[in-house]
Amino acid sequence: MQTSSLSARDLDVIWHPYTQMQTAPAPIGIVRGQGALLFDEQNNAYLDATSSWWVNIHGHAHPHIAQQLAAQALQLEHCIFAGYTHPPAVNLAERLLKILPDNQRRVFYSDNGSTAIEVALKMAIQYWDNKGIRKQKILAFKNAYHGDTFGAMSVSGRSVFTRVFDDLLFDVHFIDVPTADNISQIINTIATLQPEDIAAFVFEPLLQGSGGMIMYEALAFEQLLQYCAGQQILLIADEVMTGFGRTGKNFAMEYVHTQPDMICLSKGLTGGSMALGVTTSTAAVYEAFLSNDKLKTLFHGHSFTANPLACTAALASLDLFTDPACAANRERIHEKHAAFLQELQQVTVIKNPRLLGTILAFEIVTDNADGYTNALADHLHRFFREKRIMLRPLGNTLYILPPYCITNEQLDQVYNSIRELIPTL
Numbered sequence: 001m002q003t004s005s006l007s008a009r010d011l012d013v014i015w016h017p018y019t020q021m022q023t024a025p026a027p028i029g030i031v032r033g034q035g036a037l038l039f040d041e042q043n044n045a046y047l048d049a050t051s052s053w054w055v056n057i058h059g060h061a062h063p064h065i066a067q068q069l070a071a072q073a074l075q076l077e078h079c080i081f082a083g084y085t086h087p088p089a090v091n092l093a094e095r096l097l098k099i100l101p102d103n104q105r106r107v108f109y110s111d112n113g114s115t116a117i118e119v120a121l122k123m124a125i126q127y128w129d130n131k132g133i134r135k136q137k138i139l140a141f142k143n144a145y146h147g148d149t150f151g152a153m154s155v156s157g158r159s160v161f162t163r164v165f166d167d168l169l170f171d172v173h174f175i176d177v178p179t180a181d182n183i184s185q186i187i188n189t190i191a192t193l194q195p196e197d198i199a200a201f202v203f204e205p206l207l208q209g210s211g212g213m214i215m216y217e218a219l220a221f222e223q224l225l226q227y228c229a230g231q232q233i234l235l236i237a238d239e240v241m242t243g244f245g246r247t248g249k250n251f252a253m254e255y256v257h258t259q260p261d262m263i264c265l266s267k268g269l270t271g272g273s274m275a276l277g278v279t280t281s282t283a284a285v286y287e288a289f290l291s292n293d294k295l296k297t298l299f300h301g302h303s304f305t306a307n308p309l310a311c312t313a314a315l316a317s318l319d320l321f322t323d324p325a326c327a328a329n330r331e332r333i334h335e336k337h338a339a340f341l342q343e344l345q346q347v348t349v350i351k352n353p354r355l356l357g358t359i360l361a362f363e364i365v366t367d368n369a370d371g372y373t374n375a376l377a378d379h380l381h382r383f384f385r386e387k388r389i390m391l392r393p394l395g396n397t398l399y400i401l402p403p404y405c406i407t408n409e410q411l412d413q414v415y416n417s418i419r420e421l422i423p424t425l
């Protein structure tokens with residue numbers, strides 16, 4: 001029988017993500033979740049105001065997802081996905097294609113957001129190779145974040161996260177996010193980069209998450225997409241974080257008319273309950289791989305491709321997501337956020353408060369703005385940890401990105417904690 005606490009045992013054996021293990025406070029042991037709350041060993045409640053790294057949408061340990069998962073585990077837990085198929089994979093593909101932009105025709109499964117990006121990049125480059133056209137350059141936004149594997153890191157902005165590996169990452173053309181003012185300049189820049197060599201443009205539509213919850217305009221974005229499409233540059237929409245209602249619409253690409261050639265999904269796909277990635281493609285992309293020549297095959301797969309449990313969790317999450325009650329919750333959160341946004345606009349230490357769908361973000365004005373590693377971030381971490389509100393600032397950017405089941409009272413609790421923070425800044 002173990003008597004010492006979870007966090008003490010953890011410190012002996014675990015290496016945590018994005019954590020300086022020497023200086024980080026001991027992790028809090030979480031043993032149970034319900035709705036927007038997580039509970040530690042002493043039964044203290046923590047309010048999950050950032051959806052456990054943006055994955056949770058319906059709340060923790062949701063009974064519908066749990067029951068479907070349990071039933072599937074007794075039916076079929078996993079099976080090889082080359083040469084074999086199963087109901088959860090087919091059902092999920094059918095249901096996803098019904099709600100995605102209507103040019104999407106094929107679903108390729110993988111394990112997480114980074115792998116969904118790797119798959120899209122490989123599809124894009126091989127698409128051109130299969131057509132006998134050599135195009136290998138990729139276009140991406142400055143400050144982009146597409147994941148932590150090497151291909152995904154390559155198409156992400158260079159930062160303290162990638163510094164050690166920068167020489168090993170492949171070359172990418174980075175452009176600014178578009179605004180009404182700079183869009184013609186961006187298009188001129190791409191024109192000088194030999195667009196005929198560019199295989200694909202990969203982007204987080206309307207919202208750069210890890211880059212600091214940077215929001216940009218749909219109109220200029222649309223012009224950029226149209227230009228790229230006109231230059232035969234494949235469009236890869238990374239909806240790993242924007243998908244499943246975060247930005248107000250089901251998918252952020254619904255804010256523009258141009259449809260992407262590929263879409264990457266993960267995070268909210270299973271309601272945040274299991275790891276699963278999806279890369280969808282148009283018929284044109286898919287058909288470029290059809291051949292009697294085996295060399296035109298997409299040689300990519302993972303041991304757990306289309307895991308039936310993960311697909312089942314995604315199907316259960318879709319049941320909840322497509323219920324009108326879910327959209328009503330998102331609308332309710334948006335309205336509450338909008339009222340708090342007005343209040344934030346009056347606060348002098350707060351800069352650029354902004355809102356998209358259920359995501360509220362702002363910067364804290366500070367002299368010490370050296371980004372992710374600064375002392376302000378430590379203060380914010382400590383402040384919210386003591387209040388048992390799970391907010392994890394990105395440098396001096398603070399944001400609220402809650403599961404859609406969060407109650408009005410819980411939202412007020414988050415807002416109140418920010419009200420109390422302001423005098424401490």
Ligand SMILES: *Cc1c(COP(=O)(O)O)cnc(C)c1O
Pocket residue numbers: 112113114115117145146147148204209210238239240241242266267
């Ligand atoms: C989180 C994220 C990824 C990477 O997903 P992982 O599942 O963490 O590998 C990719 N793109 C975007 C936009 C993300 O927010």
